[in-house]
Amino acid sequence: MAVIATIGKREVSADEVFPLLSSCGLWPQIMREMVIDRALCSLDCSFDEVEVYYRKQLADDAGFIDKRKRQMALEGVDENSLEFYIKRPVLLARFRETMFAGKVENTFLSMKTGFDKVVFSMIRNRNHELVRELYFRLESGEENFAALASKYSEGREASSFGQIGPIEMKQLNPVLARNLHTAQPGVLNAPIVIDGLGVITCLREKINARLDDTMRQRIITLLFDEWVKKEVEEYFY
Template identity: 35%
Template sequence: MTVVLRIGERSITAEEVLPLMAGYQMLPQFTQELLIDQAIESIECTEEEIAAARQQFYSQNQIEDAEHRKAWLAYYGMTEEQLDRLAMRETRIEKFKQAIWGNKLESYFLSRKDKLDKVIYSLIRVSEQDVGIAQELYFRILEGEQSFAELAREYSKGPEAQTDGLIGPVELSVPHPVLAQLLTLSQPGQVSQPTRVGEWIVLVRLEKFIPAQMDEAMRRRLLNECFNTWLKEQIEQVNSPSPSSSTAAPLAS
C-alpha cells in the first residue's frame, strides 16, 4: 500500500484517506468543493480580473511578499499554481453565478417578492385561554382608552413587551404565516381583531410596509440563493445517484 502522507509518526496510505475524511466529517465539504470546481472549470477571467483577485486574496490572507507567500504555501502544502487557482476561485464562482442566473433574476425576484417585502408592526399576544382579555384590549385601543404600546407593555407575553409591542422591520417570510397574511391584508394603522396564531391570541397593527427593491444587494442575495439551491441539488444527486443523475452545470439561457 502506497503511503501518501506522514503526520508525526503516522503514515497514511491512499486506501485510508477516504475513511479518515469520512470519520472527520470532511467528505460533504470535499464533495461540495469538487462540484463547484467542476462547474467553474470553463470560466475564464481577464488579466485585469486575475490581477485584482490575486491582490485581494493576498491582502485578505496577509501575504505581503515572497517570503510570506513561501511560508503560506508550506503551511497549506500547496504549489504556486494551486495558490493562483485559489486566489481566482471566488471571482470565477461569481462569474459562473452571473452566467447561469444573471438574466433570470428579475423573474425570480418577482416570484419571491411577497416574501421579501418588509413590515414594521405592533403586536400584543396573550395565551389562547385569554381570548376575552384580547377582545377587551381590542376595544380599548379602538376607543382610544389606552395606546397599543401601553397595553403591549402590560399584557403581551412575548419579548415584544419590552419594545412597546414594536417589531421590525422584518421580511414577511419571518412571522407565522397567519400573522404574515394579516399584515399583508392590512393598511398602516389598522388594528386586526383578536386572531388565533398557533398557541396565542394576537392583536396586530401594521405600522409600515416596506416593498422589496431590486438593488445591488438584493441581486447578490438572489444570485447566492440560486447558486446555493443548485449546489444543494447537486450534492443530493451525488448522495442519491440514479442513471439519469448529472452534476454538470446548468445551461445559461
C-alpha cells in the same frame, strides 16, 4: 500511516483527518465544494483577472500568489491543480454571474412579498377572552397599544412596547404574514389565533423591497445555493 498534508510543522495522515471530517460534520461542505469544482474546472480566466482579485494581498506582499501556491502544495494540493485553486474565486464569481444573473428579475418579482419589510405592533396572550377585551379597549381609544403590550403580551415584543421590525415578511409566521399583508397602516386588526395564542396586530409601516445591487447579489446567492443543493443530491445520492 500515509501523510496527506503538512499543516504548519505537522504532517497529517488520513487516519487523523477523515475521522475529524466526520465528527465535525464537514463532509456536507466538502461535497458542496466538490460539485462546485466540477462546474468550474472547464472555465478559465486571465492572470490579469487573478491579479485584480488579489490586488489587496499583492499590494501588501508582491509574492503572495507564489507563497499561497507553496502553502497549498504542502496542504496536499496536486501541482497540476495549483493554478485552478488560485483562479477558483474568480471562476466562481464568473460562474455565478453567468448562470444566475439572467434569472434575478423574475425571481425577485416572484419572491418580492417575502422580501418586503414591515414594522408593526403586536400583543399575544394565551387568554383569548383577555385578548378580545384588550382589542375593544384599544378600538375605543380607552388604552394605548404600547402600554397594553408591555403589560399583557407574552412574546418578546413586551419588552419593546409591542413594536416589532423592520422585519422581512418571509421571516414571520405565515398566518401573521398574511394578516399584515392585507392590513392598512395605522388600522387595528381584529384578533386572530396563531399557535394557540390570541394575537392583535397593527401595521405601522410597510417598506417595499427594491432590486438594488445588494438584493441582486442576495438573489444570485440564493439561486446558486439551490443549484448546489440539487447538484449534491444528484452527484452523491
